[in-house]
Amino acid sequence: MTGSLGARRLVLLVPTLLGVVTLVFAFLHLxxxxxxxxxxxxxxxxxxxxxxxxxxxxxxxxxxQYARFLLRAAHGxxxxxxxxxxxxxxxxxxxxxxxxxxxxxxxxxxxxxALPLGVAAALRPGSALDRIARLASLAGACLPxxxxxxxxxxLFSLRLGWLPVSGRGGLAHLVLPATTLGLGMLAIxxxxxxxxxxxxxxxxxxxxxxxxxxxxxxxxxxxxxxxALLPVTTVAGLQAGALLAGAIITETIFAWPxxxxxxxxxxxxxxxxxxxxxxxxxxxTYVGVNTATDLLHRAIDPRxxxxx
Amino acid sequence: xRARGLGAVAxxxxxxxxxxxxxxxxxxxxxxxxxTDLGARLAAPHAGHALGQDSLGRDVLxxxxxxxxxxxxxxxxxxxxxxxxxxTVGAAAGYLGGWFDEAVAxxxxxxxxxxxxxxxxxLAAVLGPSLGNVVLALSLLGWTGYARLARAEVAAxxxxxxxxAARALGAGPGRIVARHLLPLAAPVLLVQATFxxxxxxxxxxxxxxxxxxxxxxxxxxxxxxxxxxxxLLVAPHVVVWPGIALAATxxxxxxxxxxxxxxxxxxxxxxxxxxS
Numbered sequence: 001m002t003g004s005l006g007a008r009r010l011v012l013l014v015p016t017l018l019g020v021v022t023l024v025f026a027f028l029h030l031x032x033x034x035x036x037x038x039x040x041x042x043x044x045x046x047x048x049x050x051x052x053x054x055x056x057x058x059x060x061x062x063x064x065q066y067a068r069f070l071l072r073a074a075h076g077x078x079x080x081x082x083x084x085x086x087x088x089x090x091x092x093x094x095x096x097x098x099x100x101x102x103x104x105x106x107x108x109x110x111x112x113x114a115l116p117l118g119v120a121a122a123l124r125p126g127s128a129l130d131r132i133a134r135l136a137s138l139a140g141a142c143l144p145x146x147x148x149x150x151x152x153x154x155l156f157s158l159r160l161g162w163l164p165v166s167g168r169g170g171l172a173h174l175v176l177p178a179t180t181l182g183l184g185m186l187a188i189x190x191x192x193x194x195x196x197x198x199x200x201x202x203x204x205x206x207x208x209x210x211x212x213x214x215x216x217x218x219x220x221x222x223x224x225x226x227x228a229l230l231p232v233t234t235v236a237g238l239q240a241g242a243l244l245a246g247a248i249i250t251e252t253i254f255a256w257p258x259x260x261x262x263x264x265x266x267x268x269x270x271x272x273x274x275x276x277x278x279x280x281x282x283x284x285t286y287v288g289v290n291t292a293t294d295l296l297h298r299a300i301d302p303r304x305x306x307x308x
Numbered sequence: 309x310r311a312r313g314l315g316a317v318a319x320x321x322x323x324x325x326x327x328x329x330x331x332x333x334x335x336x337x338x339x340x341x342x343x344t345d346l347g348a349r350l351a352a353p354h355a356g357h358a359l360g361q362d363s364l365g366r367d368v369l370x371x372x373x374x375x376x377x378x379x380x381x382x383x384x385x386x387x388x389x390x391x392x393x394x395x396t397v398g399a400a401a402g403y404l405g406g407w408f409d410e411a412v413a414x415x416x417x418x419x420x421x422x423x424x425x426x427x428x429x430x431l432a433a434v435l436g437p438s439l440g441n442v443v444l445a446l447s448l449l450g451w452t453g454y455a456r457l458a459r460a461e462v463a464a465x466x467x468x469x470x471x472x473a474a475r476a477l478g479a480g481p482g483r484i485v486a487r488h489l490l491p492l493a494a495p496v497l498l499v500q501a502t503f504x505x506x507x508x509x510x511x512x513x514x515x516x517x518x519x520x521x522x523x524x525x526x527x528x529x530x531x532x533x534x535x536x537x538x539x540l541l542v543a544p545h546v547v548v549w550p551g552i553a554l555a556a557t558x559x560x561x562x563x564x565x566x567x568x569x570x571x572x573x574x575x576x577x578x579x580x581x582x583x584s
Contacts (some may be wrong), residue, residue: 019418023427142559144510146517146530147551149539151544158541243421249514253537264518267433279430283422290421298521 006295013291020287024280025069028056028272039270044234048193055080078277082271088277091262096281098168099258100251103243105174111236114186118193119225125198133190134205140187149253151182166255178296181250185239192235193228200228230301237293241286250281312519313570320563323556324380331376338370341527350543360545363535368546371527372553378528378556379509381576382443387501387507389447392455395497399485401455402462412459416452424449432520439512442521446508453500461493502565506558513554529554 036053037044050059056079057065072078078088121133156176157165164173189280200206201224210216210225221253248260255261266274330337345365354538359368397417401412419427431445462485465471474484517519522528522534527551536546566575 015414016417016421019414020421023418023422025431027434030431032434032436118568138559138562139555142555142557142562144513144554145552146514146549147533147554150533150540151551154540154544154547242423245425247423248429249517252518263429266431267518267520272434275430275433279422279426282426286423286426287421 006298009291009294009298013287016287017284020283021070021073021280022066023068024276026284027276027279028058031272035272039272052082060278065207069264073280074258076256078280079273081266081271081274081277083266083271083274089275091274092259092277092281095257095259095262097242098256099247099260101168101250102174102181102256102258105178106185106243106246106250107236107240109178110185110189110239112190114193118190119220120196121190121194122197122201122228123220130194133194137187137190140183140190143183145180145184146249146253148183149176149250152176152180155251164237177250177254177256179244180253181246184246185236185243186215188239189232189236193232195233196228197224200224230297233300234293234297237289237296240293241289244282244286244289288301313567316563316570317571318567320560320565320567323560324564327376327557327560328380330373331380334373334377338373339367339369341374342525344365350539350546352543353545359549360543362532363539363543364366365526368532368549371532372529372549374527375529375532375550375553376557378439378522378526379512379554382439382444382446382512383509385443385507386446386450386512387505389443390450390504391454391501392496393447394451395490397451398455398458399462399490402459403466403481403485403489405463408489409459409463412455416455419449419452425506425514426509428515429518429520431553432515432572437520437523439522442512442515445515446511450504450508453504454497457496457500458490458493461496462489465489467493495568496574499565499569499572499574502561502568503566506561506565509554509557509561515537 031038036049036056036058040049040052040194050260053059057068061066070264076089080086081088081091084091107153117133120128121127124130153165154178163175164281167173201220202223206219206223207228209219214223244259245260247256248263250256251260252264259281263275263282266278317545334341343366345361348357348365349363351361351365353368356383357367357369359372362368362371368450397412401409428445431448432441435441435445440524466484466489471484471488474488480485511519513528513533516526516528516530517534519531522531524531532550534545536543536550540547
């Protein structure tokens with residue numbers, strides 16, 4: 001059954017993907033005024049204006065433009081970046097790995113800290129550790145990255161000189177951006193792991209496991225934690241997607257050469273095809289991560305296998 | 309749980325009230341937030357300028373308090389607009405069902421297929437930097453949450469006897485939804501609105517930080533943090549204070565939302581506020 005349900009989920013993707021591409025197409029037409037004039041400036045030569053208009057397809061009817069955009073997007077052709085003088089696809093592909101590296105590091109950091117902290121807090125509700133975990137998760141959810149990031153730079157880079165201020169390089173370059181990006185997710189996950197674990201520890205199967213004499217570490221890890229992780233999977237997946245949006249700000253703070261920074265540069269340069277390319281790349285990755293999370297959740301939760 | 313809920317709501321509401329009050333009377337208390345004093349650029353906190361001065365010599369305290377006005381006004385405007393659109397569309401979808409319900413569900417699916425902040429950034433980028441456009445961009449995304457809740461509540465309740473009874477007495481669909489169904493959805497919508505306001509305030513600051521929100525010289529907290537970044541080492545106060553104000557506001561709304569949920573016994577997934 002799992003196979004056909006997975007296929008079903010993938011079929012449902014089609015209208016979503018079409019909608020995503022349509023929305024990205026619509027952006028150029030939301031620009032107040034003439035996008036070509038905004039991109040080239042008012043003093044541009046008429047020949048250049050006409051060439052760019054033709055290149056963007058703006059000289060055709062709206063349905064023809066839409067069909068052309070869909071067709072070209074399906075082939076990975078998103079037009080030419082004006083500011084970077086290269087194809088949008090090439091510019092986006094060049095920055096993609098850096099964003100994956102940053103988001104991946106933030107994800108590992110958040111999940112790696114949230115699991116032990118959340119479980120420890122759940123084992124002793126009301127203890128000092130539990131209070132600290134809850135306070136930290138509340139605070140972590142309220143500290144915006146564009147504030148935390150600069151403060152981390154001030155302390156660890158400018159004052160202490162332990163870590164680089166910005167840029168991409170070895171592991172040392174990754175520490176501050178990944179912390180800045182991952183903290184919000186860490187806060188959400190600690191809270192969730194704790195609540196989910198407290199719920200699981202109160203279940204009958206945990207009592208049964210204890211009654212039959214299973215050692216406590218086995219009760220915690222095998223019986224309680226495995227079940228407690230189910231909701232955590234879903235939220236961690238959703239949050240992994242959200243890291244891509246957070247990366248836009250984190251990359252701006254740390255001059256991290258990823259997609260988010262490229263998007264901001266494209267916006268500043270009024271390079272609309274490149275803006276479209278970045279939004280599409282991040283949007284498609286987000287949809288992909290969420291779909292994968294959904295499929296993973298179905299695969300590890302036997303109760304969902306036979307459900308619709 | 310209830311006692312804790314009440315305490316959290318009271319604490320959060322007190323902070324928000326204080327902030328709103330400080331923002332309201334700011335013109336009487338502090339100097340002009342736009343008055344530059346190039347002789348006192350980046351001055352550390354001292355008498356007369358309790359939180360110091362920024363890179364143009366403007367009073368940081370005055371700008372933080374005026375920032376509260378911007379944050380609270382944008383947050384309230386986004387929530388009001390999103391609620392209006394979301395509840396109307398969602399209630400109509402839930403009550404009517406059929407193709408309209410399907411169409412609304414598809415539109416929401418597509419909007420939720422993007423990370424929220426990304427769409428807000430893209431929209432703000434094409435619309436141009438202004439607070440009106442920030443409200444527009446955030447509301448274009450924000451209505452979906454309320455629409456889902458309103459739709460679910462209305463669809464679940466519309467077959468119940470009291471709706472039957474109202475219909476038998478001659479009440480039209482509009483009256484049934486507005487007078488009989490939506491009041492029952494109010495608690496869950498109120499909790500969502502509280503988290504939604506926190507989200508909108510963070511999003512406005514994020515956009516302004518990226519230069520896509522409040523245009524200079526407006527004293528948005530996000531813009532202040534961005535302007536202060538190059539001077540972090542010599543004048544950290546320029547960055548620190550707007551951030552503290554922002555964190556306190558979000559924390560207060562978070563407390564009110566959590567407390568209200570306990571008080572009103574609303575079962576809803578916790579809202580994610582910060583995306584970065």
